[in-house]
Amino acid sequence: MFTLLAIVLPAATVAVVGYVSLRQWQRSAELLFRQQARDVAAMAADKVDMLLRATDDEALARLQATLATDGATEAALDRLVATTPIIQRLYAIDHDGGVLYPRALSDVDAPVVVALRAQMSDGWARRSGSREVAAGETSVLTAVLRGNRGPVLAGLTRSGEGLRRQVLESALIGQEAAATLYAIVDAAGDPVYSQRPLDGADLVAAVPLRNGFPAWRMAIYQPRGTSPVAAVRRQITVSMGALAVLTVVIVAGVVAVGRLVRRETEMAQLKADFVANVSHDLKTPLSVIRMYGETLEMGRVRDDEARQEYYRVITRESERLSRLIDNVLDFSRIEGGRRRYEMTPTAIEPLVRETLEAFGYPLAQQGFKVEVEIGPDLPEIPMDADAVGQALANLVDNAIKFSGDVKWLRIEARGTDGGVAITVSDHGIGVPVGEEEKIFEKFYRVGHSDTQARRGSGVGLALVKHVAGAHGGRVGVERASGPGSRFTLWLPQ
Numbered sequence: 025m026f027t028l029l030a031i032v033l034p035a036a037t038v039a040v041v042g043y044v045s046l047r048q049w050q051r052s053a054e055l056l057f058r059q060q061a062r063d064v065a066a067m068a069a070d071k072v073d074m075l076l077r078a079t080d081d082e083a084l085a086r087l088q089a090t091l092a093t094d095g096a097t098e099a100a101l102d103r104l105v106a107t108t109p110i111i112q113r114l115y116a117i118d119h120d121g122g123v124l125y126p127r128a129l130s131d132v133d134a135p136v137v138v139a140l141r142a143q144m145s146d147g148w149a150r151r152s153g154s155r156e157v158a159a160g161e162t163s164v165l166t167a168v169l170r171g172n173r174g175p176v177l178a179g180l181t182r183s184g185e186g187l188r189r190q191v192l193e194s195a196l197i198g199q200e201a202a203a204t205l206y207a208i209v210d211a212a213g214d215p216v217y218s219q220r221p222l223d224g225a226d227l228v229a230a231v232p233l234r235n236g237f238p239a240w241r242m243a244i245y246q247p248r249g250t251s252p253v254a255a256v257r258r259q260i261t262v263s264m265g266a267l268a269v270l271t272v273v274i275v276a277g278v279v280a281v282g283r284l285v286r287r288e289t290e291m292a293q294l295k296a297d298f299v300a301n302v303s304h305d306l307k308t309p310l311s312v313i314r315m316y317g318e319t320l321e322m323g324r325v326r327d328d329e330a331r332q333e334y335y336r337v338i339t340r341e342s343e344r345l346s347r348l349i350d351n352v353l354d355f356s357r358i359e360g361g362r363r364r365y366e367m368t369p370t371a372i373e374p375l376v377r378e379t380l381e382a383f384g385y386p387l388a389q390q391g392f393k394v395e396v397e398i399g400p401d402l403p404e405i406p407m408d409a410d411a412v413g414q415a416l417a418n419l420v421d422n423a424i425k426f427s428g429d430v431k432w433l434r435i436e437a438r439g440t441d442g443g444v445a446i447t448v449s450d451h452g453i454g455v456p457v458g459e460e461e462k463i464f465e466k467f468y469r470v471g472h473s474d475t476q477a478r479r480g481s482g483v484g485l486a487l488v489k490h491v492a493g494a495h496g497g498r499v500g501v502e503r504a505s506g507p508g509s510r511f512t513l514w515l516p517q
């Protein structure tokens with residue numbers, strides 16, 4: 025539970041904090057970009073507005089000139105409309121409210137004429153300048169002009185085509201190079217004018233055009249994928265990916281550190297057990313030697329046969345002591361990287377037999393049935409005979425130690441491809457499944473009570489493995505066909 029929390033908590037904190045701040049950043053960046061785009065659109069709309077005013081003024085000036093010279097004649101005004109692209113429809117109303125132009129009124133003209141007449145309140149004729157008047161959806165530019173027969177209320181609506189030719193093309197000149205596309209969109213949001221084809225471009229912002237075209241808006245487009253918003257989204261995706269990787273790394277790191285700590289704790293425990301086990305192992309033979317030595321010294325053993333037995337026990341216990349001390353010393357040399365091996369070609373059979381002889385007494389005493397099978401014509405193997413002898417002794421010692429009720433030991437040496445395999449088998453307690461690798465680790469002893477009850481330091485097999493490796497060989501354990509285990513040491517030729 026605690027471990028799970030230790031892994032999940034830092035990773036989840038980083039993931040959540042990272043995710044929330046990235047989203048926050050994305051929101052503010054998008055807001056900022058949209059604001060900027062709106063500002064750009066507003067500036068363009070201002071420019072369009074300014075140019076439209078100038079175009080309007082020019083159209084009114086021409087109208088004034090025509091009215092002053094030719095009056096509100098149909099021919100003169102038709103000519104004026106035809107030569108002034110910004111004018112869509114032109115209206116001229118005399119001081120009595122009579123429509124001077126156009127001569128024939130269509131349906132669209134009626135609301136405009138009504139709106140114009142509504143302007144003719146007291147003193148209208150003295151008004152100067154122009155003003156924008158709404159007639160339904162349409163915006164009408166009105167001005168009081170001087171005709172040759174008195175004041176004329178003039179009104180004009182603007183043509184989209186005229187706006188394009190006279191205003192937009194010059195207003196948006198110089199903006200082509202930027203990635204931004206300017207367009208005018210109608211009330212439905214459909215483009216009525218754009219600098220370049222918009223295909224697939226994204227609308228970023230739009231602001232209304234003030235005069236002349238109240239329903240139209242100046243819009244800013246960005247070609248797909250190039251808008252700052254898209255760039256922010258891309259960056260967010262990359263950052264989210266990086267965040268995910270970071271989270272995974274944190275999880276992996278915490279797991280690795282957790283494993284390391286657990287391993288170190290186990291190792292510290294194993295070392296403590298090792299010291300206790302070795303001390304215990306040293307103490308037992310020493311007490312036996314001392315007790316038997318003292319008994320002999322006091323001359324209490326009169327019987328020759330019994331005296332011989334005492335001597336044998338003392339010898340056997342000192343051999344055990346030597347083996348234990350050799351193991352510990354060798355282990356410490358291996359750990360310190362100081363173990364050297366001297367290779368000389370060595371025959372296998374004598375080595376096996378000498379090793380077994382060293383265990384002659386305990387084997388006989390415990391009633392072991394010992395089988396030895398040495399293959400014919402085994403080659404001599406280059407080896408450090410002491411080291412390999414010691415490794416074999418450790419395997420035999422284990423076979424005796426972990427023998428259980430069935431006292432049976434078999435050593436087999438046979439030639440294999442390019443070397444020799446020496447197998448030590450017993451019918452003892454066996455190695456539990458899943459422990460086959462671990463028992464070769466230093467200090468490791470199988471946890472069950474059968475093992476723990478027996479003396480041992482846990483470095484014997486680690487030493488065998490090291491010796492095997494130093495000779496270019498290996499060691500492994502298999503389950504025996506019946507109960508027990510089979511340890512095999514392979515040595516190359």
Ligand code: ADP
Nearest residue numbers: 422426454463469470475480481482483484485
């Ligand atoms: P030690 O014998 O001093 O405990 P080893 O390194 O020689 O240490 O062996 C490690 C462990 O492997 C032993 O504690 C025991 O659990 C297991 N083991 C080794 N040899 C045998 C065997 N012949 N049968 C059963 N278990 C064995």
